[in-house]
Amino acid sequence: MAHLENGNGRSDRADARVLLVDDDEKLTFILCAHLKRAGFEPLACGSAEEALAQIGEFKPDVVVMDHTLPGMDGIEAIRLIMSNPDTSDLAIIMLTARSDTENVVLALEVGAQEYVVKPFEVSELLARIQSAHRLREAQLQLHKLNGKLSQTVEHRTRRLRVLYNFTRDLNEAATQDAILDLVVDTVKKVTGCKRVSILLKNNDGQSLACAKAIGIPEDVASTISVGSGEGIAGKVFESGRTYIASTVSDACDERRYNSDSFISTPLIAASLMTQQERLGVLSITDKGDQNPFTPDEIECIRSIADSGAIALNNQIHYERLQRSVNALLLTVGQLAEYRDNETSNHLNRVSQYARILAIEMQHTPEFEGIVTDEFVDHLHRAAPMHDIGKVGVPDVILCKPDKLTEEEFAQMKEHCRIGRDVLQSAIAQTGPVPILQMCLDIAYCHHERYNGSGYPRGISGTDIPLAARVIALVDAYDAITSRRRYKPAIPHDRAVTIIREERGKHFDPAIVDQFLHCEAEFNRVREEYVDEWPDDEPAPMKIATQA
Numbered sequence: 136m137a138h139l140e141n142g143n144g145r146s147d148r149a150d151a152r153v154l155l156v157d158d159d160e161k162l163t164f165i166l167c168a169h170l171k172r173a174g175f176e177p178l179a180c181g182s183a184e185e186a187l188a189q190i191g192e193f194k195p196d197v198v199v200m201d202h203t204l205p206g207m208d209g210i211e212a213i214r215l216i217m218s219n220p221d222t223s224d225l226a227i228i229m230l231t232a233r234s235d236t237e238n239v240v241l242a243l244e245v246g247a248q249e250y251v252v253k254p255f256e257v258s259e260l261l262a263r264i265q266s267a268h269r270l271r272e273a274q275l276q277l278h279k280l281n282g283k284l285s286q287t288v289e290h291r292t293r294r295l296r297v298l299y300n301f302t303r304d305l306n307e308a309a310t311q312d313a314i315l316d317l318v319v320d321t322v323k324k325v326t327g328c329k330r331v332s333i334l335l336k337n338n339d340g341q342s343l344a345c346a347k348a349i350g351i352p353e354d355v356a357s358t359i360s361v362g363s364g365e366g367i368a369g370k371v372f373e374s375g376r377t378y379i380a381s382t383v384s385d386a387c388d389e390r391r392y393n394s395d396s397f398i399s400t401p402l403i404a405a406s407l408m409t410q411q412e413r414l415g416v417l418s419i420t421d422k423g424d425q426n427p428f429t430p431d432e433i434e435c436i437r438s439i440a441d442s443g444a445i446a447l448n449n450q451i452h453y454e455r456l457q458r459s460v461n462a463l464l465l466t467v468g469q470l471a472e473y474r475d476n477e478t479s480n481h482l483n484r485v486s487q488y489a490r491i492l493a494i495e496m497q498h499t500p501e502f503e504g505i506v507t508d509e510f511v512d513h514l515h516r517a518a519p520m521h522d523i524g525k526v527g528v529p530d531v532i533l534c535k536p537d538k539l540t541e542e543e544f545a546q547m548k549e550h551c552r553i554g555r556d557v558l559q560s561a562i563a564q565t566g567p568v569p570i571l572q573m574c575l576d577i578a579y580c581h582h583e584r585y586n587g588s589g590y591p592r593g594i595s596g597t598d599i600p601l602a603a604r605v606i607a608l609v610d611a612y613d614a615i616t617s618r619r620r621y622k623p624a625i626p627h628d629r630a631v632t633i634i635r636e637e638r639g640k641h642f643d644p645a646i647v648d649q650f651l652h653c654e655a656e657f658n659r660v661r662e663e664y665v666d667e668w669p670d671d672e673p674a675p676m677k678i679a680t681q682a
Contacts, residue, residue, distance in 0.1 A: 151175055151176070151195075151196040151197060151264075151268045152175070152176045152177075152178070152193060152194065152195045152196050152197075153170055153175045153176070153177045153178070153195060153196070153197045153198075153199060153264060154177075154178050154180065154186060154189070154190060154193060154195035154197070154198045154199070155167065155170075155177055155178065155179045155180065155199050156180050156182075156183060156185075156186040156198065156199065156200045156201060156204065156209070156212065157179070157181070157199070157201040157204075157230065158181045158182065158201070158204055158205055159201075160179075160181065163179035163181075164179070165257070166179075166199075166257065166260070167179055169257050169261060170261070170264075173261055173265075175264070178193050178195070181205075182204055182205055182206050182207070183200075183204050183206060183207035183208065183209065183211065183212035184206055184207055186198070186200075186212060187212065187215060187216070190216065190222060191221070191222075195225065196225070196226065196268055196271060196272075197225070197226045197227075197228065197264050197267050197268050197271070198216065198225055198226070198227045198228070199227075199228045199230060199260070199264065200212060200213055200227055200228070200229055200230065200247070201230040201231075202229060202230060202231045202232070202238050202242065203232075209229060209230075209242070210238065210241055210242055210245060213227055213229070213242060213245050213246050213247055214245045214246070216246070217245060217246035223246075224271065224274065224275065224278075225271070226248050226249075226267035226268060226270060226271040227246060227247040227248060227249075227267075228247065228248065228249040228250065228251060228260075228263055228264065228267055229242040229243075229247040229249070229250040229251070230250075230251055230253055230255075231250055231251075231252060231253065232252070232253055248267055248270065249263050249266070249267055251263055291431070294325055294431070294435060297321060297324050297325055298321070298325075298435065298438060298439070301317060301321040301439065301442070302442055304317050305317060305442060305443070305446045308446060308450070310450070311346075311447065311450050311451065311454070312347075314443060314446045314447055314450055315333050315346055315347035315443075315447075316347065317443070318333060318347075318417065318439060318440075318443040319331045319332075319333065319347055319348070319349055321439055322417070322419055322436060322439055323349065325432065325435045325436070325439070326419060326422060326428070326432055326435075326436065327422060327423040327424065328350075328419050328420060328421055328422050328423070329349070329350045329421040329422075329423065330348075330349065330350030330351060330418075330419070330420045330421040331348065331349050331350065331417075331418070331419050332345055332347065332348035332349075332351060332356065332359075332417075332418045333345070333346050333347045333348070333407070333415060333416075333417055333418075334346065334359065334361060334368050334372075334415045334416045334418065335407075335414060335415035335447075336372070336413065336414060336415055341362065341363050342360055342361065342362050342363065343359075343360070343361040343362075343363075343368055343369065343372060343415055343416060344359060344360055345357070345359040346415070350421055367402075367404050367418075368404055368416040368418060371404045371405070371406050371416050372406065372413060372415065372416050374406070375406045375408050375413065376406065377403065377404070377405045377406065377433075377437060377440075378402075378403065378404040378405075379401075379402070379403050379428060379433065380401060380402040380403075381401050381427040381428075401420070401422050401425070401426070401427045401428050402418070402419065402420040403417075403418070403419045403420075403428055403433065403436055404416055404417070404418045404419075405417045405419075405436055405437060405440040406440065406444075407440055407443060407444040407447065408444055409444050409445055409448045411448065412448055414444055414447055414448060414451075417436070417439075417440045417443070419436060460516065460570070464516055464517065464519055464520055464574070467519075467520065467523060480664040480665070480666050481613060481617065481666075482518070482519040483664055484613050484617075484660055484661065484664050485518045485519070485521070485606070485609050485610055485613055486515050486516075486518040486519055487515075487660045487664075488609035488612060488613065488657055488660060489514050489515055489518040489605055489606060489609050490511060490514065490515040491653050491656045491657065491660070492605055492608070492609060492646070492649060492650055492653060493506055493510065493511040493514050493515075493605060494511055495649040495650075495652055495653040496605075496645075496646065496649045497511065499645070499649060501645045502601075502645070505601065506601075509569075510602075513569060513570045513573050513602075514573065514602055514605060514606075516570060517570055517573045517574045517577055517602065518577065518606060518609070520554070520558070520574040520577060520578055521554075521577045521578055521581045521606050521610060522550060522554070522578070523553075523554045523557060523558070523574075523578050524549070524550035524551055524552065524553035524554030524555070524557065524578055525550045525553075525554075526553070526557075527549065527550065527553035528546060528547055528549070528550050528553075529546070532546055532547055533547070536620050536621055537621075548582070548590050548591055549591075551578065551579050551580070551581075551582055551590065551591045552579070552591055554575075554578030554579060555575055555578055555579035557578075558571060558574050558575040558578055559575060562575065573600075573602045576600035576602050576603050577600075577602050577603050577606050579591070579592075579603070580592070580594070580599050580600055580603035581603045581606040581607050581610060582607070583595075583599045583603060583607065584607070584640065584641045584642075585599070585604070585639060585640065585641060585642055585643050585644070586639065586640045586641070588640075589607075589641075596643075599643075604642070604643045604646055605646060607641070607642060608634065608642045608643075608646055608647065608650060609657075611634065611637075611641070611642075612630055612634060612650075612657060613661075615629075615630040615633060615634075616630045616661050617666060618666060627654075627657070627658040627661060631651070631654050634647060634650060635647065635651065
């Protein structure tokens with residue numbers, strides 16, 4: 136450890152090694168003595184070649200290099216020192232004669248920081264060495280700080296990239312499970328924790344159950360149940376605050392978890408809540424480095440919890456809305472059916488037939504990119520609305536057990552226009568909603584025929600909306616295979632034959648082809664949801680296909 140006395144009588148820490156390169160042994164002997172007295176550790180070399188051989192092992196902080204040396208001169212030696220990555224940060228002082236102005240400039244150009252003209256005062260050289268050492272130390276410290284800053288920026292950039300990807304993927308997550316997976320995986324990436332769990336409130340709103348976890352045995356996770364206000368998770372859920380523990384304390388004792396899954400530290404339990412609702416708790420522990428969570432990590436976890444809570448809340452409300460829409464569509468569709476209670480399972484069967492057939496269509500080139508998952512979902516939910524227009528048909532016609540007259544049949548056909556008008560009114564109030572538009576297409580066009588002989592518009596081919604073409608087939612299949620007051624049920628095999636014969640006439644040929652691939656599934660649904668009838672058989676009569 137070296138110290139230098141400065142002009143104010145204060146001692147400055149030197150702690151430096153000085154490599155003296157000069158062939159004047161008397162001079163280097165004197166300089167070494169003064170350097171040692173000043174607290175430096177000197178090493179003298181008589182040539183550039185010797186200095187270059189010693190520099191790697193000695194590891195000097197400052198090099199004092201004479202310009203005129205036997206063999207390799209000082210300029211070339213400085214150039215070689217500066218070109219080596221291991222020594223390029225050394226402080227170098229050039230010793231030169233008064234007449235060597237050109238060499239001074241050259242030395243400074245190749246990397247020397249200082250120069251001292253011979254002859255010189257020893258005190259001047261020591262001051263230059265001290266200054267060069269301080270400058271080098273400052274440069275090294277700056278380089279170190281820059282390295283730390285670079286690492287910090289890189290680390291935070293990487294973390295911000297993870298958070299950005301998390302936010303982006305949240306927008307694309309279509310299910311609650313997908314959201315929970317994203318939250319857990321992102322927390323693991325940000326913190327390196329091995330145990331992450333999400334506890335969501337049960338339907339009673341007063342207890343929590345584990346909805347997603349990593350690092351916890353499934354048999355343990357499935358039994359986790361925490362009451363509001365109980366233990367860490369319960370208190371966090373009740374208060375909406377974030378709990379952070381660096382060491383185990385009494386507050387960490389959560390016996391309801393049936394294991395030590397959550398009592399290891401450091402630990403964070405963050406609330407999952409929005410302005411509208413408390414949803415649950417995000418628990419994080421078993422940190423890889425066992426260090427306390429940093430403020431940056433805590434901030435990231437809180438951001439993940441907040442964003443995840445908003446996405447969960449939106450998904451939960453969306454699913455509730457979807458269930459409500461499904462129930463509403465089914466209920467409205469049943470309005471017409473309840474006026475004739477012989478078809479109690481008709482809507483359920485038609486919805487399931489539509490889903491089966493649409494899924495089959497998804498895997499064909501004709502419908503690739505057209506029959507999407509969204510199309511299948513909308514079709515399944517819109518199918519019950521196909522006969523909504525029957526609410527405007529008089530009971531005397533709708534429930535008539537005999538063949539309709541031409542005038543009566545003309546009134547019956549109006550149910551397509553009535554359904555369109557009702558749904559157009561709804562769309563006018565809500566704006567364009569895909570599922571309502573599909574409901575309208577189905578209600579208006581499901582009695583159109585592929586060859587143009589249907590009603591109410593007499594359109595043909597692909598001018599008929601695709602959803603209506605699908606419902607035309609499944610509705611006809613159900614009408615054929617279902618018992619009515621005026622006819623018995625026709626067997627499945629005969630119904631398949633009838634539909635095959637109507638290929639290209641009543642029905643879209645491509646849709647018939649796909650029906651033939653999944654007709655066994657139709658039969659399964661038909662058998663599972665058969666209508667219950669009284670024991671008396673319907674009177675046999677031949678009724679023309681009218682509605």
